[in-house]
Amino acid sequence: MRKSIATVCVGGSLTEKLEAVARAGFDGVEIFENDLLGCPLPPERVRERADSLGLRIELYQPFRDFEAVAPDRLADNLRRAEHKFRMMERLGAGMMLVCSNVSPLAVDDDALAAEQLRLLAERAADHGIRLAYEPLAWGRHVDTYARAWRIVRMAGHPNLGICLDSFHILSRGSDPAGIEAIPGDKIFFVQLADAPLLAMDVLHWSRHYRCFPGQGGFDLAGLLAPVLRTGYAGPLSLEVFNDSLRQADTGRTAVDAMRSLIALEESVAQVLGTASPLPRPVRPDGFAFAELATRDHKRLGGLLGALGFARTGQHETKPVELWEQGRARILLSRVHPDSPTDTSLVAIGVESPDPALSAERARALLSPALSRHRAPGSARLDAVATPDGTELFFCDSGHPHWREDFDAVTPPEGHIGGIDHVALSHPWDRFDEAALFYRSVLGLRPYESVEAADPYGLLRSRAMSNADGTVRLTLTLARVGPQYPAEQHIALADADIVATARRLRALPENVLLPVPGNYYDDLRARFDLGEERHRELRELGLMYDRDEDGEFLHLCTVTVGRVFFEIVQRICGYRGFGTANTPVRLAAQHTPAPVSPAAPDVRG
Amino acid sequence: MRKSIATVCVGGSLTEKLEAVARAGFDGVEIFENDLLGCPLPPERVRERADSLGLRIELYQPFRDFEAVAPDRLADNLRRAEHKFRMMERLGAGMMLVCSNVSPLAVDDDALAAEQLRLLAERAADHGIRLAYEPLAWGRHVDTYARAWRIVRMAGHPNLGICLDSFHILSRGSDPAGIEAIPGDKIFFVQLADAPLLAMDVLHWSRHYRCFPGQGGFDLAGLLAPVLRTGYAGPLSLEVFNDSLRQADTGRTAVDAMRSLIALEESVAQVLGTASPLPRPVRPDGFAFAELATRDHKRLGGLLGALGFARTGQHETKPVELWEQGRARILLSRVHPDSPTDTSLVAIGVESPDPALSAERARALLSPALSRHRAPGSARLDAVATPDGTELFFCDSGHPHWREDFDAVTPPEGHIGGIDHVALSHPWDRFDEAALFYRSVLGLRPYESVEAADPYGLLRSRAMSNADGTVRLTLTLARVGPQYPAEQHIALADADIVATARRLRALPENVLLPVPGNYYDDLRARFDLGEERHRELRELGLMYDRDEDGEFLHLCTVTVGRVFFEIVQRICGYRGFGTANTPVRLAAQHTPAPVSPAAPDVRG
Missing domain, CATH: 3.10.180.10 (2,3-Dihydroxybiphenyl 1,2-Dioxygenase, domain 1)
Incomplete structure (x- = not known):
């Protein structure tokens, strides 16, 4: 499968990011809007750079707070979208991520959401652009993949599909099994992130604590298996917001990210009974x-x-x-x-x-x-x-x-x-x-x-x-x-x-x-x-x-x-490491050694 | 009012902590148990050290998971307490903090909690020790001051009172006005902490993000005013768990802490209409x-x-x-x-x-x-x-x-x-x-x-x-x-x-x-x-x-x-700082300047 990564996952300037992820072996990228806006190169030059590195621009993201609004707002939202579409044409990006509306002005009306998304998809089609509609875990009304899929189906436009993001699904404890009910060709994009199991507001958790698959507590293979059973043939794309990674070495993070996708491919192959991308595991003993x-x-x-x-x-x-x-x-x-x-x-x-x-x-x-x-x-x-x-x-x-x-x-x-x-x-x-x-x-x-x-x-x-x-x-x-x-x-x-x-x-x-x-x-x-x-x-x-x-x-x-x-x-099979005593051990290690004339100095 | 601080608020060894808080002008301390356990000095020597620095040991803390348990557990909990009482006698600490039980084994029964706390208070009285019962925001059953006070009143023992902690009260959005219903002499201890207004699990929020009064988003003066109206005459004591402060300079943190209490005293004096501890504010213009x-x-x-x-x-x-x-x-x-x-x-x-x-x-x-x-x-x-x-x-x-x-x-x-x-x-x-x-x-x-x-x-x-x-x-x-x-x-x-x-x-x-x-x-x-x-x-x-x-x-x-x-x-009165443009500005500041033969180098 194609492997992709959002530019927000790694630190550096946009060109540093593209070079690092290409070196790590990725096939494509999601361009995070802020990375483009801060880049001194115009979109055409970014596209050339990506081309020359063998990177496909899989997605442009995010487009926010569009659907299910009052008619007077719709015109301005469509105007906003037209500007993004033009930017994307210059960039050579064929798909835009549309996040479910989080604004208090959004209306709780699936039919209205579907109608307006259909309108947006028609406009997008004029530019040859497809839209991946993503239910955010903190969406005002649309916060599950089931509801997002209902709306996408209702809209019924070939240029509108759903984007599945593992964090948004697993952080809310949704059962991924229902994904199999979605036709594979209507799953336009799949974003993957793991996270430590923390009890906090999903927005704060998502923005600061995401990590690469295998580093946190989510069952990513369990999520990906039903996705692949639908026949989804798009890229597996990492989207990780993490305070540390933003400051870390760009090249190193890109390799870490690629390792996480390779390991995930192996895990999901085990679930599906398909061929593994890796030599079989050998357990050290x-x-x-x-x-x-x-x-x-x-x-x-x-x-x-x-x-x-x-x-x-x-x-x-x-x-x-x-x-x-x-x-x-x-x-x-x-x-x-x-x-x-x-x-x-x-x-x-x-x-x-x-x-x-x-x-x-x-x-x-x-x-x-x-x-x-x-x-x-x-x-x-x-x-x-x-x-x-x-x-x-x-x-x-x-x-x-x-x-x-x-x-x-x-x-x-x-x-x-x-x-x-x-x-x-x-x-x-x-x-x-x-x-x-x-x-x-x-x-x-x-x-x-x-x-x-x-x-x-x-x-x-x-x-x-x-x-x-x-x-x-x-x-x-x-x-x-x-x-x-x-x-x-x-x-x-x-x-x-x-x-x-x-x-x-x-x-x-x-x-x-x-x-x-x-x-x-x-x-x-x-x-x-x-x-x-x-x-x-x-x-x-x-x-x-x-x-x-x-x-x-x-x-x-x-x-x-x-x-x-x-x-x-x-x-008798104690399995821990005595961590209850760690504070005392650490305090003792800070304490200056008692002076003893008989003791030879074995400290470094 | 006496000013006190928990040793957990500042970094360093226990003796470094005592010296720094004494230098910053505190009258007393809460001794956090782990600080004592990691200290090479026996409790008697710690007591002498505090005495010589003019510090009163106001509280020993925490004692956990005591009350409202099945009878077979009670004996072991009393045994635990006896060891703590002996340690406190050696330390010269006259009050122990008893946190409300967080264990899944705790029974939801106020009468049982009161009965067992009364028993504990009788044992404490034999050692001349008083107990301050603190409702943790994440207590298994007792998580509000109203409920804790009901239990303390029911227990009816002179050596048992309540501990009010601003974090536990304000993080749950409890109304502090009800505090005035508690007699001042049954409020045994008051712990103060501020916190940024974050949406996360109260336990994680409390353990990592507390800060000193005036640094976060809580209305500490609004909490303290009803406390002081009850006639409470004990110390105001800071109890802040914060990842950064643990690593920060001990002396500097102690001064920062003292400043927060002085400023809080002024704020509460304004609410109560009493004399301020500070020269009146002069607003720069x-x-x-x-x-x-x-x-x-x-x-x-x-x-x-x-x-x-x-x-x-x-x-x-x-x-x-x-x-x-x-x-x-x-x-x-x-x-x-x-x-x-x-x-x-x-x-x-x-x-x-x-x-x-x-x-x-x-x-x-x-x-x-x-x-x-x-x-x-x-x-x-x-x-x-x-x-x-x-x-x-x-x-x-x-x-x-x-x-x-x-x-x-x-x-x-x-x-x-x-x-x-x-x-x-x-x-x-x-x-x-x-x-x-x-x-x-x-x-x-x-x-x-x-x-x-x-x-x-x-x-x-x-x-x-x-x-x-x-x-x-x-x-x-x-x-x-x-x-x-x-x-x-x-x-x-x-x-x-x-x-x-x-x-x-x-x-x-x-x-x-x-x-x-x-x-x-x-x-x-x-x-x-x-x-x-x-x-x-x-x-x-x-x-x-x-x-x-x-x-x-x-x-x-x-x-x-x-x-x-x-x-x-x-x-027209815009009040912000253009922060929406900050990412672009920061990216531009990282971008190497275009080479221009006419441009003199004004960069540093």
């Missing part, structure tokens, strides 16, 4: 490794050693160490001591039953492929760049052949057996992109986005997980400023966190984040844990949470550079 | 001048000259030039050529019938007084710093004595007769503060906040004006980045903008911002202006708007540094 780059591998190695890891290998050709404990594998790659980059998480490896196919799918979803310099004989690993720049490697499930490059010895067995989850930090303009990326590329399912109070601002995060919890990520929205603590971390799964905590507390150096005593005083109020258990948690500095399935114990190390480790134990 | 600091006064002087201004004087002792046309007065102060500061607006002078009183009032509203170096014999001008750092001078209405320092000659008379408005640019954390500042200090009334689409993001702005429109400001929310154009400007009132535009277009150098031709093509659709008028507007590059009162013509100059001039003509 574990973490192979996480890689930290650091200026000071000694300090980080010391911390890993304290946690029970051992250095099991050194890469044959690169300054990278392998540290292991059971199947928890951490790579430490050394950066030059003068590098401005402090310790940070730079790569994760996931295990896949078919790494080559995983990588092929990731590339088909427009992930930039990475080629690392590889010595002859080194293991070949496919890798792509993720939205925050972290490298994502695909490794063979259960067969870490790549360890051979490190000539690695057998790892020690301890309570820590693997990586539970990895927390990645995203700039404001990549947070939604990341959710779609991991959803489409790795098949992870997103949890709801949550907020935690940090002493210096809210921290927004969103967890994602595969079905059995063997690959879990938390995506956080990075704040910028020296007052914000690390937001990257690696959580390690521990089979006996009490024993680990006891051992770590007994060390001469302090490697654990201190938890405030007030937390434990309040924990008594939150949970009736019994005196002994409560005392143990307090003494060991363990944080506690509980959900309907089970219990969760966790603690954090001190931070090195941007990174800290979390040790977690899930008991 | 015009602009005396605007001052630009520039590295290159020649370039800026050239632009002013082209607009018909003349350099009428030079300051006796300082490198400041006076440029005038009629009563439009612009000061150009020279900064060193190597200064990093490009051309920017640094000061405005407003005319006041009593400048000394104006300044006294501004200082009473916590505006930082400024003392400029002044030569003997120079005119004395009172000045304060505004939220964005612009200096605000108070000058004698109609008597610009300060011109004598410039030994100024008679200004030329032209079409431009004065300053229409000044646009000031504010960082994200000072936008709401500025609205309150100009409202309370200058008595300007705010318009609703509006948004305009800029090619690289939304531009939010809010206009303010005195009653007769002689002092108008527009406050914009500054975006940070090289892609954003100037947002400071000085708008000059022109009695014949057509003549001015004609003269400026005839100049060899191009001093005007080009308006895209597409704007004029669309203007035909928007307004039926007649061919001749339309052609004139297009030829002269004039933008056009209309409201119910009159018409508006305007144009902009090119930008120098951060600043441009707008020339405006208001016809």
Whole structure:
């Protein structure tokens, strides 16, 4: 199907927008009127520009407050329309979006609306223009596709059809099944947008919070399936109003947008049982490794050693160490001591039953492929760049052949057996992109986005997980400023966190984040844990949470550079991430460390 | 009255918060539980810290989901409460906030709620603690003060009273008049917050968008008057949840908060006819001048000259030039050529019938007084710093004595007769503060906040004006980045903008911002202006708007540094600011200037 995007979805001047969406592979665009009005090029030149980029101008929009008005107003509305038609002829746009009237002057009369739209369609036909009538969710009287379709049918003009917009339909909770009653050739246009499930006025929600399909909470495939069953053959066009996207990098947004349409095409193909545009999904089933780059591998190695890891290998050709404990594998790659980059998480490896196919799918979803310099004989690993720049490697499930490059010895067995989850930090303009990326590329399912109070601002995060919890990520929205603590971390799964905590507390150096005593005083109020258990948690500095399935114990190390480790134990299938304790953890990370002469400085 | 603030209103660690609110002059605080839990100090030490700062701990909050539950839950809820009471005793907090139950497990039974709250009050009394029961706007069953008061009365315990929160009352549109039916000694606590008038779910609105009194759209004085008529003698306490404030400078927010309470005290005194805490308002009645600091006064002087201004004087002792046309007065102060500061607006002078009183009032509203170096014999001008750092001078209405320092000659008379408005640019954390500042200090009334689409993001702005429109400001929310154009400007009132535009277009150098031709093509659709008028507007590059009162013509100059001039003509009492044209203006400001060999570079 043709893929289109409204110019309002991306930032920049009109010509920057056209160039970016053409580069991302779109076939056409909706020209948003304000983008044309602010453009120094006349419509004819915009048309040439679009032509030369291979972009079809699918739609000109929006035309507002036309139908169902008193006769004295109609003349002025037709006059307005004639000017738009002339502009469209110059632009080479063959279809105009007519939004349902929102004015208090609109009359609640479908026959009148149909009659006036028919008149408009006759005028449009003189210019070779077709009209797509869109019921806005906040239309004065016409606010559902069922009613809009009744009016279009009543008007009965070949140049008048309906425009279906997923936001307007799904935000009102309308059932998309009724769309199948509309003949496909009367559906003139389909606009797609997702949105987080928020309880607010639909107008405000629509104008600020729309996002690309797969980034919010709507079932877009469920909407599109009945549309396609009608035989609709027009473009799938994205129309997203979003405060962040307006400021984001134009080219990057265009790629994000295209990825969302490709992933949606796959979802709808699954619903309809038709051919998929993508290589089949390969579900990752574990973490192979996480890689930290650091200026000071000694300090980080010391911390890993304290946690029970051992250095099991050194890469044959690169300054990278392998540290292991059971199947928890951490790579430490050394950066030059003068590098401005402090310790940070730079790569994760996931295990896949078919790494080559995983990588092929990731590339088909427009992930930039990475080629690392590889010595002859080194293991070949496919890798792509993720939205925050972290490298994502695909490794063979259960067969870490790549360890051979490190000539690695057998790892020690301890309570820590693997990586539970990895927390990645995203700039404001990549947070939604990341959710779609991991959803489409790795098949992870997103949890709801949550907020935690940090002493210096809210921290927004969103967890994602595969079905059995063997690959879990938390995506956080990075704040910028020296007052914000690390937001990257690696959580390690521990089979006996009490024993680990006891051992770590007994060390001469302090490697654990201190938890405030007030937390434990309040924990008594939150949970009736019994005196002994409560005392143990307090003494060991363990944080506690509980959900309907089970219990969760966790603690954090001190931070090195941007990174800290979390040790977690899930008991009886707890599925969360201890987010109830996040505000306390964040406050503790802001608290200056107590001065202790015995404590070596392991902070970055 | 005692003034208090919830620790959740400001950013920082708990001790940073206590210090900042004490410095701003608050008498007490509400301790928000999460702030205590994340604090490394035990409650006893927090109490000492508050004592030493002269702060009373007025309230501990929140205690949730207690009342109207099944008997088996009651025991656990009482157990929870006992732990909180013990924490409060250590903290020295004598009152606990009990929010109405929001849980789906709460029973819709006022008698049961009253019975259980009475039980809780008995337990609290054993600890010398009082309970303030607060009906949340989203309470499961109890969501109005009328119902909460019925339950409190039914419970009939001296340690149980009601907490009134302005947000919960006004967001639901409840009439505050009924508050007078509650005995003053049963109103245990009053929490104050304002909010912009948004159509969204009350919970989301409350958690993210609250602001300080005078910054939003609620009638706080109208709420507080009936409260005070009951004889309520407790503190006025601010409780504001706001995403921006959490990240803003702690000390600055505390001062902003205190200013809002002082201004509110004045407003409520007016309603009640009691003594005001402030010097009486003095309404400014015009602009005396605007001052630009520039590295290159020649370039800026050239632009002013082209607009018909003349350099009428030079300051006796300082490198400041006076440029005038009629009563439009612009000061150009020279900064060193190597200064990093490009051309920017640094000061405005407003005319006041009593400048000394104006300044006294501004200082009473916590505006930082400024003392400029002044030569003997120079005119004395009172000045304060505004939220964005612009200096605000108070000058004698109609008597610009300060011109004598410039030994100024008679200004030329032209079409431009004065300053229409000044646009000031504010960082994200000072936008709401500025609205309150100009409202309370200058008595300007705010318009609703509006948004305009800029090619690289939304531009939010809010206009303010005195009653007769002689002092108008527009406050914009500054975006940070090289892609954003100037947002400071000085708008000059022109009695014949057509003549001015004609003269400026005839100049060899191009001093005007080009308006895209597409704007004029669309203007035909928007307004039926007649061919001749339309052609004139297009030829002269004039933008056009209309409201119910009159018409508006305007144009902009090119930008120098951060600043441009707008020339405006208001016809028949038009009251707006041409905001319908803002997206086109912003797009034009992003468009690179056409290369013209004849045009001298007047851009910064």
